[in-house]
Amino acid sequence: MSTAPRSRPSSLAIVGWLVAAAIGIVLAAWVVLHAGTIWNSFFPPEAKSVEGQEIRNLYDIVFIFAVVIFAVVEGLIIWSVIRYHRKPGDDDLPPQTHGNNLAEITWTLIPTVIVLFLFVVSWQTLNSVEAVSPDPGLKVRAVAGQFQWSFDYLPADADGNTKALFTVTAPVGPDGGLVLPAGEVTHLYLKSPDVIHAFYVPQFLFKRDVVPGLINQFDLDIPASDAGQTYRGQCAELCGVGHRIMLFEVHAVSPADFKTWMDKQIAAANATPPPAPSGAAAGPSIPLVAQNVKFDQTTLTAPASGFTIHYDNRDNGTPHDFVVLDNGGAKVYGSPTITGPKVADFPVPPIPAGTYKFECSIHPTLMFGTLTVQ
Amino acid sequence: MATTTLTPAASAYRTGLYEWLTTTDHKKIGILYIVNSFIFFFIGGLFALGVRTELAQPGLQFVHDELLYNQLFTMHGTVMIFLFIIPMLVGFGNYVAPLQIGAPDMAFPRINALSFWMLPLAGILLLMGFLTGGAAQAGWTSYSPLAQDRPLASTGPGEDLWIMALLLIGTSSILGGINFLVTIFKMRAPGMTMFRMPILVWTVLVTSVLVVMATPVLTSALIMLFIDRNYGGHFFDPGGPNGGGGSAILWQNVFWFYSHPAVYIMVLPAMGMISEILPVFSRKPLFGYKAFVFATAGIGALGFSVWAHHMFTTGQVFLPFFSLMTFLIAVPTGVKMFNWIFTLFRGKLTFSTPLLFALGFLSMFLIGGINGAFSAAVPVDFALQDTYWVVAHLHYVLFGGSVFGVMAGLYYWFPKMTGRMLNETLGKVQFVLMFVGFNLTFFPMHQLGLAGMPRRIADYASDAGWNDLNLAATIGGFTIAASTLPLIWNVFSSLRAGKPAGDDPWEANTLEWATSSPPPPYNFDHLPEIRSERPLFDLRHGRTVVH
Numbered sequence: 001m002s003t004a005p006r007s008r009p010s011s012l013a014i015v016g017w018l019v020a021a022a023i024g025i026v027l028a029a030w031v032v033l034h035a036g037t038i039w040n041s042f043f044p045p046e047a048k049s050v051e052g053q054e055i056r057n058l059y060d061i062v063f064i065f066a067v068v069i070f071a072v073v074e075g076l077i078i079w080s081v082i083r084y085h086r087k088p089g090d091d092d093l094p095p096q097t098h099g100n101n102l103a104e105i106t107w108t109l110i111p112t113v114i115v116l117f118l119f120v121v122s123w124q125t126l127n128s129v130e131a132v133s134p135d136p137g138l139k140v141r142a143v144a145g146q147f148q149w150s151f152d153y154l155p156a157d158a159d160g161n162t163k164a165l166f167t168v169t170a171p172v173g174p175d176g177g178l179v180l181p182a183g184e185v186t187h188l189y190l191k192s193p194d195v196i197h198a199f200y201v202p203q204f205l206f207k208r209d210v211v212p213g214l215i216n217q218f219d220l221d222i223p224a225s226d227a228g229q230t231y232r233g234q235c236a237e238l239c240g241v242g243h244r245i246m247l248f249e250v251h252a253v254s255p256a257d258f259k260t261w262m263d264k265q266i267a268a269a270n271a272t273p274p275p276a277p278s279g280a281a282a283g284p285s286i287p288l289v290a291q292n293v294k295f296d297q298t299t300l301t302a303p304a305s306g307f308t309i310h311y312d313n314r315d316n317g318t319p320h321d322f323v324v325l326d327n328g329g330a331k332v333y334g335s336p337t338i339t340g341p342k343v344a345d346f347p348v349p350p351i352p353a354g355t356y357k358f359e360c361s362i363h364p365t366l367m368f369g370t371l372t373v374q
Numbered sequence: 375m376a377t378t379t380l381t382p383a384a385s386a387y388r389t390g391l392y393e394w395l396t397t398t399d400h401k402k403i404g405i406l407y408i409v410n411s412f413i414f415f416f417i418g419g420l421f422a423l424g425v426r427t428e429l430a431q432p433g434l435q436f437v438h439d440e441l442l443y444n445q446l447f448t449m450h451g452t453v454m455i456f457l458f459i460i461p462m463l464v465g466f467g468n469y470v471a472p473l474q475i476g477a478p479d480m481a482f483p484r485i486n487a488l489s490f491w492m493l494p495l496a497g498i499l500l501l502m503g504f505l506t507g508g509a510a511q512a513g514w515t516s517y518s519p520l521a522q523d524r525p526l527a528s529t530g531p532g533e534d535l536w537i538m539a540l541l542l543i544g545t546s547s548i549l550g551g552i553n554f555l556v557t558i559f560k561m562r563a564p565g566m567t568m569f570r571m572p573i574l575v576w577t578v579l580v581t582s583v584l585v586v587m588a589t590p591v592l593t594s595a596l597i598m599l600f601i602d603r604n605y606g607g608h609f610f611d612p613g614g615p616n617g618g619g620g621s622a623i624l625w626q627n628v629f630w631f632y633s634h635p636a637v638y639i640m641v642l643p644a645m646g647m648i649s650e651i652l653p654v655f656s657r658k659p660l661f662g663y664k665a666f667v668f669a670t671a672g673i674g675a676l677g678f679s680v681w682a683h684h685m686f687t688t689g690q691v692f693l694p695f696f697s698l699m700t701f702l703i704a705v706p707t708g709v710k711m712f713n714w715i716f717t718l719f720r721g722k723l724t725f726s727t728p729l730l731f732a733l734g735f736l737s738m739f740l741i742g743g744i745n746g747a748f749s750a751a752v753p754v755d756f757a758l759q760d761t762y763w764v765v766a767h768l769h770y771v772l773f774g775g776s777v778f779g780v781m782a783g784l785y786y787w788f789p790k791m792t793g794r795m796l797n798e799t800l801g802k803v804q805f806v807l808m809f810v811g812f813n814l815t816f817f818p819m820h821q822l823g824l825a826g827m828p829r830r831i832a833d834y835a836s837d838a839g840w841n842d843l844n845l846a847a848t849i850g851g852f853t854i855a856a857s858t859l860p861l862i863w864n865v866f867s868s869l870r871a872g873k874p875a876g877d878d879p880w881e882a883n884t885l886e887w888a889t890s891s892p893p894p895p896y897n898f899d900h901l902p903e904i905r906s907e908r909p910l911f912d913l914r915h916g917r918t919v920v921h
Contacts, residue, residue, distance in 0.1 A: 240527060
């Protein structure tokens with residue numbers, strides 16, 4: 001066996017380099033083909049509020065500095081690594097440089113100037129984002145409870161604790177969500193009855209915690225041109241087992257549409273409530289107890305001709321409801337929400353025989369069961 | 375060079391398991407710390423794999439019980455921070471720092487053993503939550519009122535066990551911190567002045583100051599939370615069904631008053647480790663030794679004034695002050711980065727595994743520092759806080775920084791600890807897998823966070839546009855898991871049949887390489903003269919002699 005020169009790479013190493021090169025080429029091709037998508041993924045979504053646009057401008061400034069600093073420093077690292085190999089058998093010491101005061105002062109001062117600049121521009125944006133209009137067009141209180149959002153619309157002279165004109169209890173869907181007039185400033189109050197939540201709409205580039213025991217507030221200004229748009233929002237602070245289901249929608253509508261909608265909601269809230277259904281509702285009464293965020297039964301059986309749920313919410317201060325879903329997840333019946341301790345009768349109209357799921361829509365991950373209709 | 379001075383009588387009755395259970399030798403305790411930390415690294419890693427498996431696709435496929443999901447990420451964070459990174463670095467400090475200052479042991483050897491043995495106990499307490507109806511599930515930050523004992527929050531003993539485990543770990547840290555301070559101040563060898571101490575010793579010193587000043591705040595807060603939960607204390611409970619009067623924000627202030635300095639507790643010793651490794655493998659001194667020391671002290675001091683940058687979105691913080699201090703802490707960090715790079719500059723680099731991991735530290739910590747600047751700009755933080763951006767940021771600091779530093783340190787000091795070299799090929803395979811897997815896992819999290827994906831959710835809408843990036847992160851997570859296999863194989867095979875190391879396999883600079891591998895009890899028979907921060911370099915080049 002001849003002794004190959006030590007410097008010739010082994011066939012294993014050649015295969016390794018070839019594989020690495022192939023992976024590199026595939027990756028490079030993929031990056032080129034998706035360049036636009038990849039570039040956009042380094043930025044937040046297009047901002048849909050005036051405050052969000054200012055935050056986006058600030059993000060772009062910080063991003064430019066970040067990319068330049070990364071390129072310079074990473075470039076220095078890579079260059080040093082490529083340039084300064086120790087060759088085999090080279091036992092000489094390189095120059096034993098212990099430091100250089102001028103260089104060290106330079107790389108202390110330049111970053112100081114950069115971070116002070118970034119601080120000042122971000123402070124300016126902060127003051128603008130945090131500014132509160134003395135005369136907002138609308139005041140809304142978003143209430144975040146485990147695990148559902150509701151939106152209290154407040155009178156013009158309200159503070160965070162004023163009684164609502166009316167409340168939107170469904171956080172999503174065409175009849176629910178946070179409906180806001182585009183082109184007007186909305187002042188939002190945030191209130192939590194239980195744990196900390198956070199109001200977060202990615203397209204506003206903004207979030208604010210909803211802290212029990214205090215009321216946070218901020219202004220939200222959606223440009224008039226965005227009327228008709230819907231934005232998704234979501235709780236951003238871990239609030240328990242149902243954290244991920246705390247979704248909501250923001251509907252931006254034109255001021256005229258908003259006025260029509262608001263008048264209709266106020267009229268509905270002021271209308272004399274229909275007489276409470278008497279105890280003589282059709283069908284038998286089925287008792288169901290909600291306690292410690294659990295139902296006492298996970299299987300119910302009821303006649304197809306209609307029945308009444310005798311609902312006993314024993315959880316002090318916690319809202320529950322009773323919802324029936326079919327196999328496809330569509331809502332067949334939904335009761336009003338009651339906050340414990342309270343007992344109520346929910347008359348359920350006749351529904352076709354079959355197997356359904358029942359749940360508390362506020363705590364669907366914890367309170368659910370099977371309803372068999374015969 | 376040095377020979378074992380143990381008398382036969384002393385070793386006869388202290389062998390094997392009994393010796394390891396009762397030892398007060400700082401080297402053995404250091405190894406115990408390191409082994410224990412690696413065990414918890416694997417446990418915490420399994421929790422992370424559970425989380426990543428669930429998030430690979432939209433829909434609930436793997437962890438069907440969402441309470442269990444919350445327990446998984448809570449335990450992942452708690453185990454990795456309190457039972458892996460912090461004790462791992464304490465372990466390296468324990469092993470190396472007394473050797474590097476020429477001391478025979480730590481100042482209080484029995485307290486040293488006590489500090490260690492609290493940790494496995496704490497780990498068992500913490501994990502017992504899974505057997506008692508559910509482990510803690512309020513996140514590793516354990517925000518009140520979610521951590522309170524009430525429905526939909528944290529009922530059951532899991533959270534109490536979490537509190538007790540952290541109390542034990544905190545006590546262990548405080549004892550360890552005092553032990554390090556006394557050792558470093560009082561037990562340095564003749565000639566080892568403060569400004570001749572190796573950088574690792576400096577970082578352990580500053581870390582110990584942080585531990586001693588910050589940890590009592592955490593332990594106090596934990597006791598208050600325990601009183602809240604069990605005796606109706608209402609420190610951190612603002613209301614709820616039974617009334618309250620406490621403050622949810624107060625918990626965040628005291629928790630982060632410890633837990634932000636804890637970030638530096640978790641990264642400063644790793645910085646110290648690569649500051650030992652880069653000069654050795656460049657064959658140059660550390661560039662700007664004194665500037666590096668002052669930057670370390672500066673980070674430690676500034677570290678106490680930035681805690682509320684974790685709370686920018688609470689609406690209850692004096693934002694400009696904490697924003698300014700957070701930006702400023704980039705300056706001493708930048709100084710260190712340039713010192714490291716200019717240590718490489720014009721050096722003669724040998725690309726052994728310790729240097730590869732140290733270079734990985736530089737590149738990844740750079741990203742973790744730069745993406746921190748986004749969060750220091752308060753309005754940008756309003757967009758990024760509590761999204762996957764933050765998960766990316768903290769992992770670039772704590773994994774890209776600390777874990778790569780730990781791996782560099784392991785390959786560097788394993789020969790000293792065991793007398794045997796780790797295998798270089800396996801080390802390089804591990805490095806490549808870990809580096810690729812790490813970036814594949816955590817880089818996409820920046821983009822997920824920008825796209826609006828919140829942390830700590832078990833599922834997401836399939837039309838949110840987050841599917842591909844989540845799948846990439848999950849593949850990366852399993853790549854990281856795969857990278858630990860060559861590590862485990864390497865450690866076990868090298869312990870049996872690794873190349874003998876000799877006293878000083880790396881041509882290193884500091885005193886631990888002046889004694890045998892592994893060193894004898896009480897470390898040194900002879901010490902070289904100490905006339906600079908590189909006593910072995912001086913000795914090798916004939917500037918000093920061994921007495």
